[in-house]
Amino acid sequence: MKLETIDYRADDAAAQFVQSLRETGFGVLSNHPINQALVESIYRDWYAFFQSDDKHNYRFNPSTQDGFFPADVSETAKGHQVKDIKEYFHVYPWGQIPATLKENILTYYREANALAAELLSWVEAHSPVEVKKGFNEPLPNMIDGSQKTLLRVLHYPPMTGEEEPGAIRAAAHEDINLLTVLPAANEPGLQVKAKDGSWLDVPSDFGNLIINIGDMLQEASGGYFPSTSHRVINPEGMDKTKSRISLPLFLHPRPDVVLSERYTADSYLMERLRELGVI
Numbered sequence: 001m002k003l004e005t006i007d008y009r010a011d012d013a014a015a016q017f018v019q020s021l022r023e024t025g026f027g028v029l030s031n032h033p034i035n036q037a038l039v040e041s042i043y044r045d046w047y048a049f050f051q052s053d054d055k056h057n058y059r060f061n062p063s064t065q066d067g068f069f070p071a072d073v074s075e076t077a078k079g080h081q082v083k084d085i086k087e088y089f090h091v092y093p094w095g096q097i098p099a100t101l102k103e104n105i106l107t108y109y110r111e112a113n114a115l116a117a118e119l120l121s122w123v124e125a126h127s128p129v130e131v132k133k134g135f136n137e138p139l140p141n142m143i144d145g146s147q148k149t150l151l152r153v154l155h156y157p158p159m160t161g162e163e164e165p166g167a168i169r170a171a172a173h174e175d176i177n178l179l180t181v182l183p184a185a186n187e188p189g190l191q192v193k194a195k196d197g198s199w200l201d202v203p204s205d206f207g208n209l210i211i212n213i214g215d216m217l218q219e220a221s222g223g224y225f226p227s228t229s230h231r232v233i234n235p236e237g238m239d240k241t242k243s244r245i246s247l248p249l250f251l252h253p254r255p256d257v258v259l260s261e262r263y264t265a266d267s268y269l270m271e272r273l274r275e276l277g278v279i
């Protein structure tokens with residue numbers, strides 16, 4: 001099995017994209033409307049920010065979760081013991097954002113959300129009737145006006161040789177949210193677990209847009225759309241000395257959205273955050 005890249009402008013792009021999501025939990029788009037020059041300037045400016053001491057002036061707020069998370073408080077994926085090798089910044093439009101970085105990152109936030117709403121309408125349009133009937137409201141509606149959607153700017157530092165044994169950039173995990181939208185990072189490493197248990201490279205040609213299903217869409221679709229495990233492996237050889245920057249947008253429904261008979265978006269998120277031990 002291999003992940004195929006889908007041309008966003010193809011006549012049957014929506015059908016192909018939804019089929020890829022259904023089969024692998026991932027969809028990869030080329031020729032999409034996200035401005036690549038904007039993504040590149042975000043990578044460049046935030047790389048400089050992560051290199052500076054200024055980042056420590058934006059330490060995350062534990063109750064609202066916006067701001068800078070240093071490597072020593074970085075996540076440990078569910079079911080793992082060692083921390084990931086990464087630091088990151090959580091951007092919410094209402095949260096702390098360095099003034100010089102604000103305009104570009106909020107433009108990206110807005111544009112990526114607009115595309116995400118369209119992709120959710122593709123998912124809905126290509127869902128079987130029984131699955132569609134289970135959606136309590138149209139999928140694009142679920143994120144409309146949501147204050148919960150999170151843009152994470154990630155910096156994976158170069159390898160030093162001092163890493164904790166077994167630690168990798170991002171240990172295997174599933175995303176909690178509805179869909180995740182991710183421009184290809186400036187370095188490779190992202191892999192998705194196939195049905196046979198093998199790890200596949202996600203095609204990360206610069207300019208591709210990668211979309212994956214999160215647990216909330218799996219829940220809302222009664223398991224029809226699978227939330228698949230993915231990870232970021234450590235670089236080898238010459239790439240060891242390179243940083244990797246990536247920019248996942250985690251689409252979160254409004255808290256009152258009913259996902260299933262068991263969960264609202266809020267009760268689902270709280271249960272997962274409690275399991276992770278972060279609340």
Ligand SMILES: O=C(O)CCC(=O)C(=O)O
Pocket residue numbers: 152154170175182185190230231232246247248
């Ligand atoms: O850095 C990446 O390419 C993926 C990051 C990721 O999966 C996550 O932060 O949930």
Ligand SMILES: [Fe+2]
Pocket residue numbers: 173174175230
């Ligand atoms: Fe992820």
